[in-house]
Amino acid sequence: MVSKLLNSVLMVAPILQKAFLFDCMIGVTDREKFLAYYPTRGLNLGIRVGDPLRPGSINATAVAENQRVVRKIGKEVYGIPYIAVGYPLVENGQVVGCLSTGVTTDQEDRLRGLAENLTDALEGIAQHTESLAQEADELSSASLTLSDAAIQMERKIAETSQISQLIRDISSRSNVLGLNAVLEAARAGAAGRGFSVVAEEIRKLSNTTSTSAKDIFRILDEMNDLVGVVSSEMEKTRNHSLHQSTRIQELYAVMQELRRMADQLREAAVLGGRSE
Known part of the structure; x- marks a missing residue:
């Protein structure tokens, strides 16, 4: 019954x-x-x-x-x-x-599998993100070093310009001295012919030096412009690197949060399908 x-x-x-x-x-x-x-x-x-x-x-x-x-x-x-x-x-x-x-427990098993796969994927992404962050920091450091080198190069170019200016001044004075020497040789007549030849060579050397000094100045100006461009671009690169590093750190933090959520999801799936 x-x-x-x-x-x-x-x-x-x-x-x-x-x-x-x-x-x-x-x-x-x-x-x-x-x-x-x-x-x-x-x-x-x-x-x-x-x-x-x-x-x-x-x-x-x-x-x-x-x-x-x-x-x-x-x-x-x-x-x-x-x-x-x-x-x-x-x-x-x-x-x-x-x-x-x-x-x-099909749903729990699928959920657990998805959580585990998500955790593994996030782990891999987090490792790559950390590597990218390190590379971004290294790039920023290298950019800073190159920027400092560019500044040093600008200073050296400025020093070279001063030396070139000194060469130009010497050339100008040599040209004046050569011209005076030619005039004095002309006054001396036949006795000053030998001195006249030397004076003319001094003038030629002065003109050549003056031309070379101008070329040096032109080259230095071009180099200075190029260094300025390089310095500007390196500064941009450094700023981009710092920005990228910041973004990667933010991404890494998000990945860590997602990984924590994936762990919680996996634990929830395990608890949901656990026998007593």
């Missing part, structure tokens, strides 16, 4: 199944066999009313030990991974049967 408690559970079992937020398999048994079985589309173990309790099953264990049993069943048993709960039904101090429920 079926107990009143079992009758009550048998009446409410199909209602309970519809009341659950997610698909839940429900089974009701007495101490020996199934009295009712309500599968779901995603979880059907092929149990029929009247099937005996299998030794060691959730239902048999709950009945034999008079305690709630939670067990995760692997895919290898029925082809569907699920979590089952067996709850003993006690009437007048005696176990009269069991109410069992089950839900699939």
Whole structure:
């Protein structure tokens, strides 16, 4: 004879199944066999009313030990991974049967797999991001070094310009002295011919020096312009590097947060599918 408690559970079992937020398999048994079985589309173990309790099953264990049993069943048993709960039904101090429920863990398993894949991907991205940040810092440091070198080069060019100006002054004075010497040689007549030749050579040397000084100045001006361009571009590169480094650090922080969230997601999936 079926107990009143079992009758009550048998009446409410199909209602309970519809009341659950997610698909839940429900089974009701007495101490020996199934009295009712309500599968779901995603979880059907092929149990029929009247099937005996299998030794060691959730239902048999709950009945034999008079305690709630939670067990995760692997895919290898029925082809569907699920979590089952067996709850003993006690009437007048005696176990009269069991109410069992089950839900699939496909979603949890997929969620866990996705979380693990996401964690691995984020780990790889974080490593690359950290490497990029280090390279950006090194590029910024190199740009700063090159910028300092460009400044030093500008100073050296300025010093060279001073020397070239000195050469130009010497050339100008030599030209004046050569011209005076030519005039004096002309006044001396025949006696000053030899001196006149020397004076003319001094003037030629002065003109050549003056021309060379002009070329040096032109080259130095061009070099100074180029150094200015290089210095300007290096400053831009350095600013870009610093900006890039800052952005990479921000990206790295975001990646760390995403990795933390992925770990929490994985833990939630593990806890959701953990048996007691």
